[in-house]
Amino acid sequence: MTFRLTNTAKTYPDGTRALLSTKLTVKNGEIVSLLGPSGCGKTTLLRIIAGLETPDLGSDIWFDEDNVTSLPVERRNVGMVFQSYALFPNMSVRANIGYGLKMQKLSKPEIEARVSEVLEMCQLQKFSARAVNALSGGQRQRVALARAIAPRPRLLLLDEPLSALDASLRESLRDELAVLLRKFNITAIFVTHDQDEAMAIADRVAVMSNGRIVQSGTPEELYRHPNSAFVAGFVGNAMRLDGKCTGSILTLEGGGLKLPGEGSGHNVFVRAEDVRIDDNGSLCGQVETITFLGTHYRIGIKGITPNLLTSIFVGQSAPKFGQSVKVAIKPEALILLPAGEI
Amino acid sequence: MIKSKTKILQLTVTLTACAFLFVPIILSVLAGVTANYFQGISSGFTLKWVFRVWELYADSIFLSMRLAISCLIMTLIIGLPAAYGLARNPGWLSRLLEEFISLPLAVPGLALALALLQLYGSMKGFRASWTFILVGHVLYTMPFMVRSILAVLASIDLKTLEEGAATLGASPWQRFRDIVVPNAMPGILAGALTVVTLSIGEFNLTWMLHTPYLKTLPVGLADSYASMRLEVASAYTLVFFVLIVPLLMAMQWASARAQRISQ
CATH class of the missing domain: 2.40.50.140 (Nucleic acid-binding proteins)
Incomplete structure (x- = not known):
């Protein structure tokens, strides 16, 4: 799916401008990272794309040829991996992954088949019957990813998916995530404050600062040809x-x-x-x-x-x-x- | 040696305290199954007083059951959405509302009953119906239901869980049904048992609101003490215990469980 967003901004009732007028296009199958320090508006942008936050008037969000700007989150068909994973504690791993499929009113055998397929892809077969509270951080992260992609969303959104893990685990899971996302062959946007993470996973990185996208390009472009002191400093510590x-x-x-x-x-x-x-x-x-x-x-x-x-x-x-x-x-x-x- | 001395002392104090608490209960229960209390146990044991209580006060037992279950349904219908609303919108207004709901905890049951009588006493049909007592019970037990659910809901990241469900295509109603209610279940269970136990045992308010045709279990108990022979009143106590003690134990278990989860 091609994702397009134009003139999108977010002003909070108290006047805080979390996101200035922003333009972003993500090509079909592309993995784009929104990179920036905390408070730069990257999570706000992601939540607007998901439909969890209402953008200012005049904003426009397109999924292919559909204008989804006023569509509520549950009808946008996006998959989202939350920073805290937001796994449902009242459900098993299998039920968590199957929940989105149940909401799509698929038949029982269909749900079973699809969940098994996703479990295998994410190497979670062993844990399918477990309660989510009985999983390690890395396993939870994979369940969250599996749950998000099981309903075959048009767009996958990831909000700091690795930040809840400890440092030693983060690096290995980062590479694993990069491989998995390529395997799913899905259009994805993911938010991070960690430049290594952005570079390792994304095809294209959009660096954000103070509510706007400062520069967007491949990791190599950003590294070798930063367009501002901020990008030079944030990407590769120039x-x-x-x-x-x-x-x-x-x-x-x-x-x-x-x-x-x-x-x-x-x-x-x-x-x-x-x-x-x-x-x-x-x-x-x-x-x-x-x-x-x-x-x-x-x-x-x-x-x-x-x-x-x-x-x-x-x-x-x-x-x-x-x-x-x-x-x-x-x-x-x-x-x-x-x-x-x- | 010293250790065993303190042990003996501890044991003595404990046993004395237990005796202080249990002897009256045992005596009362014994009185309920003794053929003639004034002759003592030698007159033999009988269940006839228990049957007599059943004959005289079966209506009270059924009324109390009906009240307790209706009260539970009402507090669930009102309390669950209320607790959910308060948990989802934290802020000074919510805290104020929570305090307001909790007000019947601080106001004596008698005062609550008086207010109800002043307001609705002139509505004859309503005044004489069992639903009038139900209103009092709902008012009185509501804070227990709301607080118990609220404590569990406040301990989970409800907003993010619901957002997670929303991205998976769940409508607001589906989120409430699939995410909020199951995760609030320990609180609902603890609240439900508290409400039922309180409703069955409530005397103050009920005594003010009842009519001669509408005696609940505790009101009937007072009635039997005042007007029946001691054996009947004691047998009544026995019946009351049999009904309330299992509930009380279940309530303890459920509250402890809810508390463990909300920590």
Whole structure:
């Protein structure tokens, strides 16, 4: 299903503008992630799409050729996975998954067949007779997903589906979720505040801030060509190099740096993995923090920018605390964004 | 040695307290099955007083049953939607309403009955019918039903559960039937048993509202104490116990269960 939403906004009675006029299109079979910090309006947008929240007048929501703007939630035929899963405690796993099918008035054998199929897809056969309270967090998450897709919704919505899990489980379930969503071959929108999650699962990511979509694109596009300081910072933690641009040279506290192009009127950003400790580097600083992270070290260097400049160091012999180091940054790794934009 | 001394002391206190509570009950029950109480147990045991109570007061027993069941139905019809509404719309207005519903807990039954008599006493048909007592019982037991359901509903994330059901295609009525009621069941059960027990045992208010033709079980009990021989009154107590004690125990069990769930 192709999903289209135009001019959609949400203002609360107290005047809070949770969502500014927004446009979003999701192609058939595409998995789109709404990524942003808490309070950016991403959950509000998702709830408007589901029909759980009424948007402001003038909003338009289309599922293919159907205008669903004024359709109540129960008639939109969407599947939703809630942050807390919202599994019905009065029903078994099987009954939870079959509930949507029962609401569609399918026959008993049909429901049984469809539930069994979904149980198998989500590898939940063993738990089908259990009460939902007797499941682990990861199992609950899968039941919630199975329940949402069993009625074959036109659109699947997921609200922070992994945030209720502990960190060690989250990563493995993230990859599992990505595989499952592809297997269902379903149009999906999912909300998260975790950039890794968004990048791992989504075909396209829409970054949101202060009630609007700031940039939307493939994870690679967002990472390599952010259109604003916010996106550069939120996706991949780009650091600003605060200095003075003259032509294509950027002068920092710790030395000069060659830019890929004309630098004046631009802010320059760089990511930690592109900051290399190199004896032939043009910048000079001092090691302030060293964090060992298993596969690599995170090294904070002072004296180059007003804040610490973080470098990822892969190798055996990390520099010591207080040591003076030379730092090199390739011109093509620098991200130039027009100044004045926040 | 010291340990066993304190043990003995504890046991003595416990047994004394038990005796204080149980001896009157046992005596009363014994009086109800003794052929002649003034001659003592030596006069032999009989069930004739129990049968006599049945002859005299069967109507009271049936009236109390009818009242209790009708009262339960009424409190369910009014109380369940009320508790649901209060749980779904938390806020100062809901809290105020909840307090308002709970007011009959604080007002003495006599005052409640007086107010009812003042307002409806002149409606002859209604005044003389059993539904007049029913109104009093519903007023008096409603807070127990509402609060008991509300406590369970407040402990679950009702809004999200209902939203979950809604995304699966359930209409508001289907959500209420499939999600709200089953999940409120422990509270409903505890509330129902409380309502039935209270309705059967209620005396204050009922005594004010009753007519000579409409005596409930406790009103009949008072009547038998005042006008029958002691054996009959005691047998009445026995009948009353047999009816109310199982209910009381079931109520305890259901309330404990509801409380466990709402924690």
